Structures are given as structure tokens and as C-alpha cells.
Amino acid sequence: xxxxxxxxxxxxxxxxxxxxxxxxxxxxxxxxxxxxxxxxxxxxxxxxxxxxxxxxxxxxxxxxxxxxxxxxxxxxxxxxxxxxxxxxxxxxxxxxxxxxxxxxxxxxxxxxxxxxxxxxxxxxxxxxxxxxxxxxxxxxxxxxxxxxxxxxxxxxxxxxxxxxxxxxxxxxxxxxxxxxxxxxxxxxxxxxxxxxxxxxxxxxxxxxxxxxxxxxxxxxxxxxxxxxxxxxxxxxxxxxxxxxxxxxxxxxxxxxxxxxxxxxxxxxxxxxxxxxxxxxxxxxxxxxxxxxxxxxxxxxxxxxxxxxxxxxxxxxxxxxxxxxxxxxxxxxxxxxxxxxxxxxxxxxxx
Amino acid sequence: xxxxxxxxxxxxxxxxxxxxxxxxxxxxxxxxxxxxxxxxxxxxxxxxxxxxxxxxxxxxxxxxxxxxxxxxxxxxxxxxxxxxxxxxxxxxxxxxxxxxxxxxxxxxxxxxxxxxxxxxxxxxxxxxxxxxxxxxxxxxxxxxxxxxxxxxxxxxxxxxxxxxxxxxxxxxxxxxxxxxxxxxxxxxxxxxxxxxxxxxxxxxxxxxxxxxxxxxxxxxxxxxxxxxxxxxxxxxxxxxxxxxxxxxxxxxxxxxxxxxxxxxxxxxxxxxxxxxxxxxxxxxxxxxxxxxxxxxxxxxxx
Numbered sequence: 001x002x003x004x005x006x007x008x009x010x011x012x013x014x015x016x017x018x019x020x021x022x023x024x025x026x027x028x029x030x031x032x033x034x035x036x037x038x039x040x041x042x043x044x045x046x047x048x049x050x051x052x053x054x055x056x057x058x059x060x061x062x063x064x065x066x067x068x069x070x071x072x073x074x075x076x077x078x079x080x081x082x083x084x085x086x087x088x089x090x091x092x093x094x095x096x097x098x099x100x101x102x103x104x105x106x107x108x109x110x111x112x113x114x115x116x117x118x119x120x121x122x123x124x125x126x127x128x129x130x131x132x133x134x135x136x137x138x139x140x141x142x143x144x145x146x147x148x149x150x151x152x153x154x155x156x157x158x159x160x161x162x163x164x165x166x167x168x169x170x171x172x173x174x175x176x177x178x179x180x181x182x183x184x185x186x187x188x189x190x191x192x193x194x195x196x197x198x199x200x201x202x203x204x205x206x207x208x209x210x211x212x213x214x215x216x217x218x219x220x221x222x223x224x225x226x227x228x229x230x231x232x233x234x235x236x237x238x239x240x241x242x243x244x245x246x247x248x249x250x251x252x253x254x255x256x257x258x259x260x261x262x263x264x265x266x267x268x269x270x271x272x273x274x275x276x277x278x279x280x281x282x283x284x285x286x287x288x289x290x291x292x293x294x295x296x297x298x299x300x301x302x303x304x305x306x307x308x309x310x311x312x313x314x315x316x317x318x319x320x321x322x323x324x325x326x327x328x329x330x331x332x333x334x335x336x337x338x339x340x341x342x343x344x345x346x347x348x349x350x
Numbered sequence: 351x352x353x354x355x356x357x358x359x360x361x362x363x364x365x366x367x368x369x370x371x372x373x374x375x376x377x378x379x380x381x382x383x384x385x386x387x388x389x390x391x392x393x394x395x396x397x398x399x400x401x402x403x404x405x406x407x408x409x410x411x412x413x414x415x416x417x418x419x420x421x422x423x424x425x426x427x428x429x430x431x432x433x434x435x436x437x438x439x440x441x442x443x444x445x446x447x448x449x450x451x452x453x454x455x456x457x458x459x460x461x462x463x464x465x466x467x468x469x470x471x472x473x474x475x476x477x478x479x480x481x482x483x484x485x486x487x488x489x490x491x492x493x494x495x496x497x498x499x500x501x502x503x504x505x506x507x508x509x510x511x512x513x514x515x516x517x518x519x520x521x522x523x524x525x526x527x528x529x530x531x532x533x534x535x536x537x538x539x540x541x542x543x544x545x546x547x548x549x550x551x552x553x554x555x556x557x558x559x560x561x562x563x564x565x566x567x568x569x570x571x572x573x574x575x576x577x578x579x580x581x582x583x584x585x586x587x588x589x590x591x592x593x594x595x596x597x598x599x600x601x602x603x604x605x606x607x608x609x610x611x612x613x614x615x616x617x618x619x620x621x622x623x624x625x626x627x628x629x630x631x632x633x634x635x636x637x638x639x640x641x642x643x644x645x646x647x648x649x650x651x652x
Binding site for chain 2: 054055085086087117118121122125224225226227228229230231232250251253254255257258261262281285286287288
């Protein structure tokens with residue numbers, strides 16, 4: 001189907017015909033596809049919880065359920081929660097069906113992936129995104145869920161939420177560390193409205209500058225394995241953020257070379273480097289380069305701002321980010337910040 | 351049409367380089383002696399046994415200069431990569447293949463050298479040699495049929511490798527250019543100018559030390575980037591030292607591969623002797639081969 005035509009017909013329809021029980025989502029002109037911003041959540045709205053990748057037990061998501069319900073939202077537990085096919089949260093068919101049903105269910109305003117792991121790439125081509133593009137909703141998760149963020153950005157230009165998942169909700173909210181509380185609350189904030197703001201401790205390795213562009217990215221290894229596929233994203237004119245865990249330094253170097261050699265660094269407006277938990281080198285194989293060396297060497301030919309230590313990644317300080325949304329990045333010597341742009345301002349982009 | 355570099359004659363010079371990881375001269379000595387015993391003149395590049403103290407055999411500039419020099423030197427009839435590791439991705443775009451293109455010569459190696467095989471096949475349509483490297487000559491390895499197959503390949507003998515059958519093999523016959531190498535590198539090259547096109551070809555894959563889920567993910571990448579659907583045939587080499595996650599994936603590496611290629615009907619063979627282990631025959635990348643996966647054995651013949 002001609003996607004552009006399809007989308008514009010949907011958008012016209014949603015603008016003229018009031019659909020019962022549906023709040024309109026927002027659309028903003030941005031490049032070849034209008035940016036789809038799902039409607040923000042209100043008290044009483046329902047969030048579906050599913051496992052598109054790794055398995056999780058019902059007991060393990062209980063802290064998340066309690067917390068989300070305390071925010072005034074309802075939850076709908078998908079069939080894949082508690083399902084287990086070895087490492088996966090059910091077979092490919094089961095995971096596809098669960099996510100598909102949730103994407104097509106107009107009573108859900110958001111879908112929270114219970115955890116990452118591995119498996120989204122095995123089902124992404126089986127999913128039918130037409131229902132989702134007609135009725136956008138927030139898809140939430142990170143790590144392996146980078147597959148979904150990228151796929152939706154490429155095909156729908158729909159904003160989504162890159163954040164912690166059910167497995168990161170503290171068991172006992174009262175005893176949780178402040179950073180845990182803050183990062184989990186950032187999911188609620190992202191779901192509730194615009195205006196996300198992040199202030200980052202300046203790192204002397206940063207490259208100063210500022211940028212206004214769509215924010216895209218996620219797990220670096222996942223981005224590499226999407227190259228050449230139908231879920232690969234273009235990063236031209238965008239702010240790219242990357243994070244990873246458990247990779248050797250040489251492998252991170254190779255992945256940054258991959259970004260460079262697949263044309264994903266040259267056209268950036270800005271680069272955000274999140275957390276990288278680097279696996280120590282094997283004895284005798286000392287790579288001899290830090291993350292700073294690796295990144296700064298690759299971006300040397302360019303002049304856009306680069307910020308290190310951004311609070312995103314497989315770590316406690318992993319804040320919710322709106323993937324695909326327009327952001328303003330400022331990297332100064334004494335101040336580093338990222339701000340979601342106002343829609344009015346964003347609307348002037350073409 | 352793929353161009354075949356001239357085969358070697360006694361007295362020809364073979365340049366030895368380390369375009370990626372470091373290797374001491376000592377560890378390459380048996381290889382050097384053996385090449386000499388085969389009648390060739392080894393020329394030791396600056397990056398083999400240099401004074402580097404880190405992971406790489408030299409800086410990017412040094413590795414680039416060494417390999418470039420050997421590519422451009424008419425006297426050098428073949429370039430033998432003594433070791434893989436990691437590093438070719440860092441210099442491949444700066445290499446100038448214009449002289450090499452006019453006067454092709456054999457490039458030898460595997461693992462990280464997959465970058466050269468894929469790049470040269472895609473960009474220049476020149477055959478290369480996926481073959482054992484220097485450490486394979488040690489501890490009696492030089493006498494084994496695997497290292498010997500490199501000697502035969504350099505002499506211009508047609509390559510012919512036979513392998514026992516495997517219960518997962520999918521029978522059939524295929525004819526096509528043979529391409530492939532290390533799965534991690536082929537995945538890493540996807541989307542880059544060195545990316546391998548595989549349509550109508552016989553693809554061979556091997557890997558070492560990867561997590562099973564990552565093997566699955568990389569195979570999905572190959573499949574989703576259109577590299578598995580129109581193959582003539584698939585040759586699965588060794589997948590050694592596979593690791594599993596705390597939550598097991600529940601399949602062996604062969605089961606993972608079988609599942610990914612289930613939608614297709616070309617012949618597939620498993621446990622073919624191309625690997626990071628000693629079972630690693632020299633294969634001519636880019637050259638036409640015939641693959642016969644039969645009931646009792648597999649034959650891959652140039």
C-alpha cells in the first residue's frame with residue numbers, strides 16, 4: 001500500500017470524524033512523513049503489558065503494576081506475561097499475537113514492554129502496523145526494543161518512549177534509591193505530556209555546540225544488526241543517542257566504524273553517548289582505547305555537538321526519552337541539556 | 351565475471367602482513383619457514399612482529415602503509431595476512447586498490463580478513479583466498495591437509511573438499527560463486543560499501559565465541575537484508591566455542607541455522623571444514639564452485 005496516501009487518509013479522517021472514546025493524536029510535519037505523536041495519557045487510561053522479547057513472570061511485574069496503577073492508569077496484562085519458551089516470552093507466534101492485539105486494541109493508550117532480552121527482531125516483520133498508525137499509542141521500552149523504536153520511526157515516524165521496563169521497577173517503592181524513583185517517574189512524565197527536560201553533568205570530553213532535531217537511537221549493537229534491513233533508520237539531520245552493555249572495547253570500536261561506514265555519522269546534528277558497560281579485555285588483548293578515544297576519533301571529521309555520560313543505558317540513571325520527537329540539545333562547557341521542543345516550534349520544521 | 355589472480359611460481363615473493371591484531375615474529379616463524387620450503391620468498395612486512403605494544407600490529411597508518419605497499423609492489427605475488435583479530439574495518443576505506451585492480455594478486459586469510467574478501471569481491475570482482483593463517487602452521491599444523499590445501503591453491507590446483515554428511519543437511523546440488531567468511535564480520539559489513547551481495551551464490555559461514563542469541567540475531571539480519579533468500583547453496587562451517595545466556599535459548603547453533611533457512615529450498619550442509627579450528631580448508635572466494643550435498647557426503651568443488 002502507498003503508505004503516504006494511507007496515512008494522509010487516516011489523518012484526514014481523524015481530523016474530521018470524531019471517533020468515540022478516542023482523543024486525537026498530534027501530527028507535525030517533519031520530512032517525508034508527518035511526525036505522529038500519540039495522545040498523552042489521562043487518569044483512567046489503560047496500558048498494555050507484553051513481552052515481545054525475553055520472558056518475565058507475573059510476580060516480577062507486580063511492582064510495576066502497583067506503581068502504574070497508583071499513577072491512576074489501568075493495566076492490561078498480555079498473554080505473554082508468564083509465558084516462557086526458553087529465553088523468550090512465548091513462541092514467536094505467541095509474542096506476535098500478543099503485541100498485535102495490543103497495537104490493534106483502541107482501548108489501550110500505551111504498550112509497555114515488560115523487559116528486553118532478545119527476540120523483537122524475530123517478530124517485527126510479522127507485525128501489521130496499520131492499526132497502530134491509525135490509532136497511535138506509546139510503545140515503551142529499550143535495549144532489544146530498539147528494534148521497535150527504529151521500525152516505527154522508519155515506517156510510521158511515530159514517537160515512542162525509550163525507557164526502563166517492568167523489570168526495573170523497585171520491589172519496595174519506599175526503600176528505593178532516589179535515582180530509581182526519579183527514572184521510573186520519568187516514564188509517567190513522558191506519558192503524561194510534552195516538555196521533557198534533562199540536565200546532564202558536563203564532561204570535559206564533550207564537544208560543545210547546539211542542535212535542534214529529531215532524537216533517534218538506542219542500543220548500539222541492535223542498531224548495527226538492523227543495518228541493511230527493513231528496520232534500519234536514517235540518521236541524517238537527527239540527534240543520535242547510543243548505549244550498550246557487555247561488549248568488548250574492540251567491538252564498540254567496530255560498531256562505531258559500522259555507523260561511519262553505513263553513513264550514520266556524517267549527517268548527524270548531534271551525538272549523545274549514554275552508558276557503556278565495557279567488558280574488560282582478555283589478558284594480552286589490551287585494546288588500549290577508552291570510549292572517549294573511540295567516539296572522538298570517529299566524529300573528528302564533523303563538527304556537531306557530542307555529549308558523553310548522558311543518563312540513558314543499562315544502568316540506574318536511565319531516563320525516559322521520546323524517540324523520534326524533536327529535541328533541542330545544548331552542549332556547553334558548564335552546562336549540558338536536552339529539551340523536548342514545543343510543538344508550536346516543532347511545527348515550523350519541514 | 352570474477353578475475354583470478356595469477357597462481358604462484360617457485361621463487362615468487364609472498365608478502366606477510368598483519369592488517370589487524372598483533373603477532374610476534376616468533377609465532378609466525380614456522381609459517382615463514384614453511385612458505386620458504388614450498389619454494390616461495392617470504393617478505394616480512396613491518397606490521398608482522400613490529401614494536402606495537404597494544405592490540406593492533408601497528409597504528410592505522412602503519413597497517414595501512416604496509417598493506418598498501420604490498421598491494422602496489424609488483425614483485426609481491428601474494429599477500430598473506432599472518433593474523434586476524436580486529437582492525438581491517440578501520441583502514442579498508444583508505445586502501446587504494448587501483449594498482450591491485452590492474453594487476454590482481456592473491457590475498458590470503460580469514461576471520462577479520464573477511465572484510466578484504468567481501469570488499470574485494472563486491473567492489474572489484476577479484477578472487478581471494480579464504481585460508482589458514484600463520485598460527486595454523488604451528489604444532490605440526492603445516493603438515494596437515496588444511497594448510498596443505500593453501501599450498502595447493504597457490505600452485506593453481508583446483509580445490510575440492512569433501513565432508514561427511516550431517517543429519518541436518520539439506521540435499522541437493524548448486525553451482526555459483528563461492529563467497530562468505532566470518533558471520534560476525536558479514537553482519538558488521540551489512541549496509542557498508544564492503545557488503546556482500548549473495549544472490550545466486552554459494553554462501554559459507556563460520557564463527558567463534560559468540561552467544562547463540564547473537565548468532566540468531568545476525569542470521570536474522572542476513573535474512574532481513576535479503577542475503578539468504580536467493581542463495582544457490584549454503585555451507586555452514588565451524589561455529590566453535592558458542593556461549594549461551596543465563597536464560598538458555600533452547601537450541602543448538604545448528605538448530606538455529608536450520609530454522610532460519612527453513613523457508614528456502616537450496617542445499618545446505620553443516621560442519622563443513624572451514625572454521626577457527628584446525629579444520630579449515632583453503633577456499634577461493636569469488637570463484638565458481640559446485641556444491642553437492644548428498645546422502646553420505648558433501649562435496650565442494652571448484
